[in-house]
Amino acid sequence: MAKAKRARSTAPPDGGWGWMIVVGCFLVTICTRAVTRCISIFFVEFQTYFTQDYAQTAWIHSIVDCMTMLCAPLGSVVSNHLSCQVGIMLGGLLASTGLILGSFATSLKHLYLTLGVVTGLGFALCYSPAIAMVGKYFSRRKALAYGIAMSGSGIGTFVLAPVVQLLIEQFSWRGALLILGGFVLNLCVCGALMRPITLKEDHTTPEQNHVCRTQTRDFKRVSPCTTLTNKWVQTCLCCSLQQEYSFLLMSDFVVLAVSVLFMAYGCSPLFVYLVPYALSVGVSHQQAAFLMSILGVIDIIGNITFGWLTDRRCLKNYRYVCYLFAVGLDGLCYLCLPMLQSLPLLVPFSCTFGYFDGAYVTLIPVVTAEIVGTTSLSSALGVVYFLHAVPYLVSPPIAGWLVDATGSYTAAFLLCGFSMIFSSVLLGFARLVKKMRKTQLRFLAKESDPKLQLWTNGSVAYSVARGLDQKDEGSVAMAVPGYNPT
Incomplete structure (x- = not known):
């Protein structure tokens, strides 16, 4: 498939076709993250039809979420070496195929493979490239653009959840999965919107890669079977990968990666255990579901408003600090949660946690772009979202084990809270050390x-x-x- 013609630009346009990129990324987050959340609505239907317990059925959601994050670097590689359009369209076809094949499932293992692995792999090819494209088209309004784009997860969940329930009632779970498979094909339309752009700092990299590919092709024509050719191909491939992932050697990115592991561990269990905890303290089923609705709606508000605020001139240079602030406050909310044992107290908790959850989710790509730059943003986001995979997979079972062992939710919530606070403190300490070193170097330079x-x-x-x-x-x-x- 031929590469799409790239638009030439010396700087991010901060508008124009960039808003269509935001719309495309917004739709991608609906078709990936919102659909993933809505898979939990099928749990009761799967349990009843296959006569399996909750633990075995819950693996479907865990596999989809884990595959989406685990294969995020693969999505970056495909979009970098082919194009963002090709990657997202291919991902849409894979995700749709997985949902459609899942509608013909005869066992849970069939669903693990189709709905879990195939659909999760398709989502992975779409998610990080679409987010990276927003960073290429926006600089001055980057946080606002990301806030709008990432709000698709909350808005999509709010709209799709009742629609999916209605589809199950009307067409059974098989018909609902079939319709969702058709809906996810809209990812191909979103991919068509992702018009590539070449920025000023990108001008050298494509030319170097083109020279490397041309030399490799010439060597293959001359002597396709020689050892020298194989070594040359391996050398060019290593050079290409080294350029693409050179940010892995940056100390700032290593610190960010470690902090992301702790942050991802802390943020996941609440969405699984908030409703059970509310029920355990005497809140009714309807009120517990209402808490989750509040969490989702406020999450959308946090996406957009916090992105707009951090684009203001007074906060634009402090986005890194704002990210630390949002993650740390979510950790503090966790620590207070065991003391909140009534609906009037849990409602403010849902509002506060939901707002700052949406805030730091918006700033993750912004902070990553500040560290690695826009040229390596797609690959860096692939690595960052890859680091979410293992915590997302293991944190809910660990929290459940703590609940079973202690007989309460206190230990599980405290561990999640301290994990998020440690993530914030680690980044803050690293930034403080870096500033102290700069000050010391400046002082030594003036003295010498x-x-x-x-x-x-x-x-x-x-x-x-x-x-x-x-x-x-x-x-x-x-x-x-x-x-x-x-």
């Missing part, structure tokens, strides 16, 4: 030579005056034999 200047990245460079002095010394040394400037 007042003519030395320190650039913003912390590296020491000679000033223009220093360079002129060296030239003068060199000319004097040439004119006067034996001259020593020391």
Whole structure:
């Protein structure tokens, strides 16, 4: 399949076709994250039809979520080496195929493979490339654009949940899965909207990759079976991957990756155990479901409003701090949750947790872009979402084990809260150490030579005056034999 023609631009346009990219990413989050959440509505139907317990049935949702995050780097590789359009269209076809084949399932293992693995892999090919495209089209309004795009998860869940329940009642779970398979094909339409763009900092990378591919093709024509050709191909492939994932050696990104593991562990169990906890403290079924609705709606508000706020001039340079603030406050909400044992107290908790959950989800791609830049954003987001996979898979079972062992939800909630607070503190401590090192280098530079200047990245460079002095010394040394400037 031929690559799409790339639009040329020296800087992110911050508008124009960029808003269509936001719309496309908004629809992608509906078709991936919202549909994944709505799979839980099928649980009772699967349990009744296949006569299995909750633990075995719950693996369907866990496999879909885990595959979506686990294979996110694969989505980045496909979009980088083919195009974002091809990757999302291919993912839409795979996801739709998985849902359609799942409607013919005769056992839970069949659903694990089709609805879990195939559909999850299709979602992975769509999710991170679509999010990365928003970062390429926006700079000044990046947080707002991400807020609108990421709100598709909450809005989609709010709209699709009753629709899916109605489809199950009218057409059974098989018919509902079949219709969802057709709905997910809209990912192909979303992929068509993702028009590639080449920014100023991207101009060198495609040319280098093109030269590498051309040289490899020429070598294959000359001697397709020689050892020299194989070594050359391996060398070019290693160079390409090294350029694509060079950010993995950045200390800032390593710290972000470790913090994401702890953050992902903490954020997942609440969506599983909020309703059971509310029921355990005497809240009715309808009121417990209402708490989840509040959480979803406020999450949407947090996506959009926090993105708009952090795009303001007063906060634009402090998006990193805002991200830490949002993650840390969600951790504090967790620590307070065991003391909230009535509906009037749980409602403010749902509002606060939901708002800051939407806030930091919006800022994850923004913070990642600040660390690695827009050129490597797609690959970096693939790695970041890949790191969500294992915590998403293991944190709900660990929390359930703690509930069974202690007889209460306190230990599970405290562990999640401290995990999110540690994630925030780790990033804050790393940023503080970096600033202290910069200050120390600046001070040492001034002490050693007042003519030395320190650039913003912390590296020491000679000033223009220093360079002129060296030239003068060199000319004097040439004119006067034996001259020593020391």
